Amino acid sequence: MTSIFKEGVYDTGSYARTGTLTLGGIQIPTPIFMPVGTRGSIKSLTSEDISELGYELILANTYHLYLKPGKEVLDHFAGLKNFMSYKKALLTDSGGFQVFSLASLFKFEDDGVRFQSHIDGSYHKFTPASVIDVQRSIGSDIMMVLDDCAPYGSDTKRLELALERTHRWAKESYQYWMENPNGQNVFPIVHGGVNESLRLRSLETLQNIAFPGIAIGGLSVGEPRPEYIRILECMAPYLDKQRPHYLMGVGTVVDILEGVKNGIDMFDCVLPTRNARNGQVFTSRGKINLRNESHRLSDAPIDPECGCKVCKTYSLGYIRHLHKVKELTAFSLSTYHNLFFMQSFMEKMRKSIEIGNFRDFYAHWKNLFGS
Numbered sequence: 145m146t147s148i149f150k151e152g153v154y155d156t157g158s159y160a161r162t163g164t165l166t167l168g169g170i171q172i173p174t175p176i177f178m179p180v181g182t183r184g185s186i187k188s189l190t191s192e193d194i195s196e197l198g199y200e201l202i203l204a205n206t207y208h209l210y211l212k213p214g215k216e217v218l219d220h221f222a223g224l225k226n227f228m229s230y231k232k233a234l235l236t237d238s239g240g241f242q243v244f245s246l247a248s249l250f251k252f253e254d255d256g257v258r259f260q261s262h263i264d265g266s267y268h269k270f271t272p273a274s275v276i277d278v279q280r281s282i283g284s285d286i287m288m289v290l291d292d293c294a295p296y297g298s299d300t301k302r303l304e305l306a307l308e309r310t311h312r313w314a315k316e317s318y319q320y321w322m323e324n325p326n327g328q329n330v331f332p333i334v335h336g337g338v339n340e341s342l343r344l345r346s347l348e349t350l351q352n353i354a355f356p357g358i359a360i361g362g363l364s365v366g367e368p369r370p371e372y373i374r375i376l377e378c379m380a381p382y383l384d385k386q387r388p389h390y391l392m393g394v395g396t397v398v399d400i401l402e403g404v405k406n407g408i409d410m411f412d413c414v415l416p417t418r419n420a421r422n423g424q425v426f427t428s429r430g431k432i433n434l435r436n437e438s439h440r441l442s443d444a445p446i447d448p449e450c451g452c453k454v455c456k457t458y459s460l461g462y463i464r465h466l467h468k469v470k471e472l473t474a475f476s477l478s479t480y481h482n483l484f485f486m487q488s489f490m491e492k493m494r495k496s497i498e499i500g501n502f503r504d505f506y507a508h509w510k511n512l513f514g515s
């Protein structure tokens with residue numbers, strides 16, 4: 145099988161690196177941030193906006209799309225990309241995390257997990273093969289295996305059980321996927337909570353299978369940042385350099401900095417879009433709360449250094465007003481700016497690695513976005 149990842153430049157003082165992901169003929173520079181389009185839409189934005197912002201890899205959620213619109217609609221429209229008129233690359237999670245966090249009820253069985261929909265209480269079952277089938281209907285370029293996400297704070301016994309289940313399901317998923325890869329890729333998910341030896345065992349077991357990439361789950365799920373960093377640092381030397389490394393559900397500026405420093409290539413998170421809808425935007429001077437009284441008469445843009453169309457056109461005072469009266473454009477303008485910010489933040493980070501300046505880049509942004 146041809147590799148989907150090509151290594152670029154390595155930082156000399158850390159595990160940070162650049163690279164290129166090739167998906168469906170599209171070449172995507174890494175490290176990359178992927179915005180989240182849970183139900184086939186990046187909330188408040190159009191597919192044209194996504195393309196204008198230059199995003200070439202976005203994420204959608206299998207659990208949500210399986211429930212609505214469901215497989216029949218996805219198959220009828222020949223996949224999600226076609227359905228939403230989005231032409232670039234797509235990654236989907238397996239739905240496991242949502243079953244454990246959203247479904248009103250779930251129960252493990254040897255071959256999968258049975259659950260009740262959070263929408264209407266109906267009963268469903270996910271197995272390693274069935275979630276790949278759903279992701280085939282969605283038509284994602286990168287699919288995820290079904291995993292067992294033990295919650296933060298689980299004891300060692302529970303973490304070991306999650307590992308055994310996750311590894312067994314990953315092997316089944318690999319075999320099932322290999323029967324008909326059909327241009328799609330699948331990544332396994334490393335678990336082990338904040339236990340270093342379990343993390344390393346999980347990483348080694350899963351890297352022994354010829355998956356095209358490797359994902360890390362169960363981080364940024366409530367653990368204090370020093371724990372998050374400790375686990376990333378313990379895995380960094382052992383990550384297979386030939387494959388892309390995806391850290392799931394991570395996306396604050398500081399968490400991304402720590403991730404890249406420890407060899408991570410791919411991130412996704414709802415924070416830049418969710419925070420935007422709540423009036424929090426990211427700027428070259430740090431975070432800003434758009435609802436603050438101090439912006440009432442401001443005719444300056446959100447960020448004078450930002451080149452996005454929102455900052456070129458609208459004042460902080462106007463966008464504050466839209467948030468205060470809950471106008472729908474408050475969501476779309478703020479989200480657009482935040483995703484433009486994330487895109488340019490990642491671009492500057494790649495540049496800093498290329499020119500051997502990652503250390504200064506890291507210190508500058510960590511200082512601005514400290515917490």
Ligand SMILES: [Zn+2]
Pocket residue numbers: 446447450451452453454455456481484
């Ligand atoms: Zn802007």
